[in-house]
Amino acid sequence: MEAPPLERKLVAILAADVEGYSRLMHRDEEAALATLSSHRSIIDAIIVQGRGEISGTAGDSVLAEFASVVDAVHCAVSIQQALTKANASLPPDRRMMLRIGINVGDVMVKDDGIFGDGVNVAARLEAMAQPGSISVTRGVRDHLRDRMDYEFEDLGEHTVKNIARPVRVFRVKFDPNATSPLPVSEPADAKSSIQLTGMDAVSEGRGADPVELEFWKSVESSGDHAEYRAYLEQYPDGDFTALAKARLAKPTAAKPDMTVDRKVELEFWTSIKDGDVAASFAAYLDKYPEGEFKALAEIRLAELSGLQNERENK
Structure with missing residues (x-):
């Protein structure tokens, strides 16, 4: 029998991980795990409140999907701002800085996880991002024009591993010390319509x-x-x-x-x-x-x- 076709969908993909996590773990495992646990509580709650869905986690990394590109970027900014405040109260050697990459693309769905070039590009963008920053593709930047007040710094085209064409990368410019309340409008799709406390x-x-x-x-x-x-x-x-x-x-x-x-x-x-x-x-x-x-x-x-x-x- 032929295997059923994989489900496909178009989503905004957010990939994030902690810069220097292995170094922090090597220095003090207990302290690093305690900080990661605290940061993950903040990150995960903001993703869900921001109408996202966590598709995968592994150690210090997070993969999430959004039905709206606007929601994905707004959520990413809120996360970076919240972690700036969380890190401010920690000793310098305990601070964990997050790198975030966002792409919009077609993905395959299997066992509640998402796969494909769209995910790979988001992961490569995250690896290129500076600690505490957000990198996005040109497709994300173009979609956000006239929809959000953020400015974008053009970082040029980059060759991405296993992707045929170069990817144009932009850095989202935002105030890390500000606070960006998450939107309270209706969810983007029916799947997110259940209001969570x-x-x-x-x-x-x-x-x-x-x-x-x-x-x-x-x-x-x-x-x-x-x-x-x-x-x-x-x-x-x-x-x-x-x-x-x-x-x-x-x-x-x-x-x-x-x-x-x-x-x-x-x-x-x-x-x-x-x-x-x-x-x-x-x-x-x-x-x-x-x-x-x-x-x-x-x-x-x-x-x-x-x-x-x-x-x-x-």
Whole structure:
């Protein structure tokens, strides 16, 4: 029997990864994983709130698709601005800078993942981007003319591996210290029409199984190697596999350092407390449900949700 034809669709593709992640991991695995976890909570929540869909993750990289090119670029800018604030509260050797590439093209769909030249070009653009910046193709730039206020710097044509024709690359110019609220208009397609609350957005964006999440929360601070092994047996490809293996690599299961844990929480809170992205506060509450700043986060989340509802009802 012939295999059924692959589904194809036209989407905006966002590819991102952390610059120098291997170097950071080599220097301090625990610190690097803690920072990555905090950053990913912010990134994933913004993608989902920005009407995107995460198509793949591997270590420090993220691949997402959008039905709208405008949404993809707006989301990318919001991510870079949110991470600028998150990094500002971290020591210089703990900061993680993201590189983002965006392309619009035809992709193949298989097992909920996307493949093809469109994805490859986005990945090559991400590799060309400077830390903290966003690179896009000419097709993306042309589509955004008169639709958004961003300016673009022409970086010229580049030969891209395994792509026949040179690709014209542009850098999106934006203020990294500003804040760009995500749009609150209706979703671009029916698939995105279900309105997620902040907490739902975080769990949907990360794709974590709630049972797995509760399992990890119950063992992450125990310092017990047997509990980490039990987690890995139950979830060999889980969201916290890398962190569990890092804990097991320690020669002894020392008691958890609550001072370090509080420091990570404080860094997370400091990075979002002055922002106006509801998903960031939802991410904090999801990560620290009994955290020191729980009440403040709940108040701020309610305020931002109320403002969003007011704008939607106008």
